[in-house]
Amino acid sequence: MIEGTRILIVDDNPEVINILADFLSLNDCEIYKATCGKEALDMLDKKDVEIVILDVQLPDMNGISLIDTIKVSKPTTAIIMATGYYDPNFVIDAMKKGASDFLLKPFELDKLMLVMMRVLRERNLLIEKENILHNLEDKKKIEHLNRELQKKIKELTTMYHISNKFNSINIFDDVYEKMVHIVGEILDVNSCGYYMPDREAGELILYAGHTKNGENPKSDWQRISLTEDFDREARAARKHIVRDNRVYLPLVIQGESIGFIMAEAKQNGARGARSLENDVFFLKLIADKASTQIENRMLYESLFENILHTLRSLIVAITKRDLYTEGHCKRVTNMSLALGDRLCINEYERDVIRVVGPVHDLGKIGIPDSILLKPDRLSDDEYSVMQSHSIYGEEIMSRFEILAKEAKIIRHHHERYDGKGYPDRLSGEEIPMCSRLIAVCDAYDAMVTDRPYRKALGIEEIVAEITRCSGSQFDPAISRAFADVVRDGYES
Numbered sequence: 001m002i003e004g005t006r007i008l009i010v011d012d013n014p015e016v017i018n019i020l021a022d023f024l025s026l027n028d029c030e031i032y033k034a035t036c037g038k039e040a041l042d043m044l045d046k047k048d049v050e051i052v053i054l055d056v057q058l059p060d061m062n063g064i065s066l067i068d069t070i071k072v073s074k075p076t077t078a079i080i081m082a083t084g085y086y087d088p089n090f091v092i093d094a095m096k097k098g099a100s101d102f103l104l105k106p107f108e109l110d111k112l113m114l115v116m117m118r119v120l121r122e123r124n125l126l127i128e129k130e131n132i133l134h135n136l137e138d139k140k141k142i143e144h145l146n147r148e149l150q151k152k153i154k155e156l157t158t159m160y161h162i163s164n165k166f167n168s169i170n171i172f173d174d175v176y177e178k179m180v181h182i183v184g185e186i187l188d189v190n191s192c193g194y195y196m197p198d199r200e201a202g203e204l205i206l207y208a209g210h211t212k213n214g215e216n217p218k219s220d221w222q223r224i225s226l227t228e229d230f231d232r233e234a235r236a237a238r239k240h241i242v243r244d245n246r247v248y249l250p251l252v253i254q255g256e257s258i259g260f261i262m263a264e265a266k267q268n269g270a271r272g273a274r275s276l277e278n279d280v281f282f283l284k285l286i287a288d289k290a291s292t293q294i295e296n297r298m299l300y301e302s303l304f305e306n307i308l309h310t311l312r313s314l315i316v317a318i319t320k321r322d323l324y325t326e327g328h329c330k331r332v333t334n335m336s337l338a339l340g341d342r343l344c345i346n347e348y349e350r351d352v353i354r355v356v357g358p359v360h361d362l363g364k365i366g367i368p369d370s371i372l373l374k375p376d377r378l379s380d381d382e383y384s385v386m387q388s389h390s391i392y393g394e395e396i397m398s399r400f401e402i403l404a405k406e407a408k409i410i411r412h413h414h415e416r417y418d419g420k421g422y423p424d425r426l427s428g429e430e431i432p433m434c435s436r437l438i439a440v441c442d443a444y445d446a447m448v449t450d451r452p453y454r455k456a457l458g459i460e461e462i463v464a465e466i467t468r469c470s471g472s473q474f475d476p477a478i479s480r481a482f483a484d485v486v487r488d489g490y491e492s
């Protein structure tokens, strides 16, 4: 029923208000009163009114225009118009604006009751509908936010994968090749590749290609025409360009575009390329990471070259004093590399030997001439000073932080497999592999060379000596490989 309903009666005639108020109060309604439009609006602001019984003629405004104002601020408030005469045009107009029903004056109270009940029911339905719509709207918003969140999580996960993959690239990997594989793994593309420009020929040449099904890149995409737009749009603006179903993104190193990463969509034509547009973000991230790797490598290589140059200068300083050392270092390096090949050492160890071999006796710079150049056998004390060259060598090398591992190899190049060497008496595999390898080649070269105090030994004698010392001075596996290399005709 209508008990407890909050009703605002708006009429310029207080008598009408009182009659209605008395009747509705008897039905336990909560009544508010207003004699003009302004009062009605004030009351609506203050009270949570459910139904307004609104006179058509008010002293300060037209009741019809008040409907608009009420419906804008309180759309669920039900409005019953009260009028002295029935005018169909007026009724249609008021209904269009949102009035719920009409009462003709003088009021028939039983009819008023029915209208009140109907309007109240209609209002409840309206509120329910509003709630449902509101909930739907919330649900849609949540779904939208969820979709956005999923997208962001996927984006962050992909970014994390890209970073991880670039972090796992090592110094010997081909960054361009790796970059293309990463594009193929991360993006859902038909194929991808890296192109380098041949400006004289006016072509882009495929440097590395990758296809989803593992086939070799087709011959028609080995070379593509370097049209003007590659230079004009991509190079200048450093943004991607689209050709058929492919996207090309310039790879920029130190501010210069040096090539193009290509990704080919699965679908054909411009539609395919459009599907790739979302992936351009990841393509740019991959290009950025690759650029940083290449720039770091360039920096590292130039730093490395500078350091090696400095170290080689020190070796030149030693050779000015001791001619034996220069040739010795070269021969030890070459022999170590040949022995390393036989032992299938990895590329990193080969590189270490290339660095350490020529400078392994670097510490001799700290040995006085009277000992370094002494033609006779050294006394125990002199020998002890001579031994310190491995520690001096390590000290010099370790000044360069990036050569820390190489410094250790120099320190231990006179250790013995049985632990009786110097300076730390390491044994077996405690001694770095490259140090064990250099130790064998060092001994070999000392024996193959005429020294002031003895003549060079023959190859068979040297092999016999190394074999005799296998397991005591030398690593047995390296000693065996040494014998094989020498017997296969190795020439220093």
Ligand SMILES: [Fe+2]
Residues within 6 Å of the ligand: 360, 361, 389, 413, 414, 442
């Ligand atoms: Fe040495």
